[in-house]
Amino acid sequence: MMIDIEQANRTAVERMMAARPILRTVAPARDVIPGMRDNLLLHAGPPITWERASGPMKGAIVGALIFEGLADDWDSAETFITSGQIDLEPCHEHSAVGPMAGVTSSSMQVYVIENVTHGNMAYSNLNEGYGKVLRYGAYAPDVLKKLRWMNNTMAPILARALELNGGLDMRALLAESLHMGDEGHNRNKAGSIIFTARLAPHIVSATDNRFVVATVLKFLGDNALSVLNPVMAACKAMADAGHGVAGSTIMTVMARNGTDLGIRVSGLGDRWFTGPVGQPDGLYFPGFSAEDASGDIGDSTITETAGIGAFAMASAPAIVTFISGTPEMAINTTLEMYEICSAEHSAFTIPALGFRGTPVGVDIRRVIELGIRPQINTGIAHKDPGVGQIGAGLVLPPMNVFEDALVAFAEHYIA
């Protein structure tokens, strides 16, 4: 079988760049996510069992089961799940993504993204803000109370506001926020206030309850991660557009569940290639250190997969106050990622590099050849459920996932 890998990669990356993700609405997961069902929990990263799950992942699973009324506490949740009454499946196997634990249950409201170029859809849950939150494994009553407010009060207002705005072009929003010091993964300050300010007039029109409007506007405006989840879903829609091109060695998924990191490759179908997650190296909040850290976790590496995040760090020199390093390191990270990517993004440009496009489309062949792994910017979770975020930093995927994928590629296409 003759394959032209270069041509296949061009096709895959051009599809990723041509994708135009429009944020359409917010709706309950069970109504929109393909294959969603009441006894299913979606989670970040590649497949994982309860037994092998990290602390934050277990806490988020417990919280989601309590949220759904299927358990009362940790013990009843554990009994419920170990007795096989609940399925755990990766978000990525349902066109979805979620930050950190990424646990999404059927009644949770999710952002709905449509890639209007190719027609595929993508989904992500709502961002809870800072402090004790489900995505870091917290499940205390106040955590669930906030989730219920987001689900029952905020989500319908966001859905109506998005409808009144005629959807929201997330690629345009990202292109703008990259010119405003964001990199789209760990720094979403600009994107989140653009999101808030753009929707604000429609949020006002969506309900006659002024107190609720003010509360929603404050919740969105005070949270510099408000836009992270729709950004991730937009990146998922873009990356998925490049998936499934026969003969392509472009990475289209990279995700972590706190235990394993997994990648998928455009020309290798839905197969996961997994290895142990790394420990992020970064800055810790006061009172915490590397000893407290969970293994790397979350689907947010869909940003790097789509050509932003750490890959666009040259756009976001101020991020080093949060993740450690220097502005030069930020520039150099982007420059290094060009080495392993097959294109420069036509929609996302970096002013500081003379408006050069961000590096996009990791070619697993180049990762192996050059020994350069995709850089990841990430939040750091406490290893115990319920503590929350304890820092932010940099981490790398294990090399074996690229090696295993390349071996599988050779076996599939060449053998």
Added chain:
Amino acid sequence: MMIDIEQANRTAVERMMAARPILRTVAPARDVIPGMRDNLLLHAGPPITWERASGPMKGAIVGALIFEGLADDWDSAETFITSGQIDLEPCHEHSAVGPMAGVTSSSMQVYVIENVTHGNMAYSNLNEGYGKVLRYGAYAPDVLKKLRWMNNTMAPILARALELNGGLDMRALLAESLHMGDEGHNRNKAGSIIFTARLAPHIVSATDNRFVVATVLKFLGDNALSVLNPVMAACKAMADAGHGVAGSTIMTVMARNGTDLGIRVSGLGDRWFTGPVGQPDGLYFPGFSAEDASGDIGDSTITETAGIGAFAMASAPAIVTFISGTPEMAINTTLEMYEICSAEHSAFTIPALGFRGTPVGVDIRRVIELGIRPQINTGIAHKDPGVGQIGAGLVLPPMNVFEDALVAFAEHYIA
């Protein structure tokens, strides 16, 4: 008389940096601006007569007189003003600043800034957005209608929202926006949406008229210059804090009226040193060229005077798509301004330069010694009243204002 110029300059610049400008409220000019009266129009730049005023300045004067009900049209306005019934005085002589023509009349609502460190106040009118606007000399009925809506409907809501927010720390907002690709003069995208998003919950609480709330949020959020006027007033409050230090050669005012550019110097009291304005060099909107341009106009150079604007251009590489040039030029402009400034700002830092403080405090001695003039980023007005903005670019003040000021300094302190 023994003077220690270096010590005086340190004092002046330290006072500029220590100033903390809080946006307190919005109120009619006649109620808050010292010396404001019904027969007075404030204008940008140094003193100017009707006869010597540029097209945009004349148009704005006519518009303000119609707005105040003192004239019906250009002819009646001209008669009114040339008969001596109206005084024209610089904004800067009343602790105020205004972009472009900067014309402010007694019933116009203005932002009120308090420097809580030193107690001085500063003022600026409201930003009208784009298109045909008074500040570019337009005075058609729809221009005045929008001004009346801003004055009567929006201003009281902003006043109430600012009160509910407990004021707004403009130095903190600027520090944040400089990390988000703004330079605070020609690029205020980030600052304007921070301003909008921060006040949004309080704007909702300020009135029960949902339509008005939505309109105000859209007006502020769609205008990437919303925050320019409070930023300018904040810079005025900071620069004024450094004014009046005996023996200081620091420039504390630089402003243009479309005909003349004038500066003031900390140690030389309220004396203006003026010279002919330059013609900005930049990018023109489609259909316009340098031949259509007014002379350089506006008090917005208070931003450069306070250490942002062109001086902080290294923070805003994306601005070159608007004002011409390259990202390297943006970096080099900031680096060059360090040569003529006496400090690096303790509150405003530039991530791309390793978080170095912005250059602040132009020492007129260095301008003369090095032959380096303060760089200005500016909007370009059409030379005829009522056309509006036709581009944006870069411009320099005339060298003679620094020479004249230094001669005056020598005469005052040394002779």
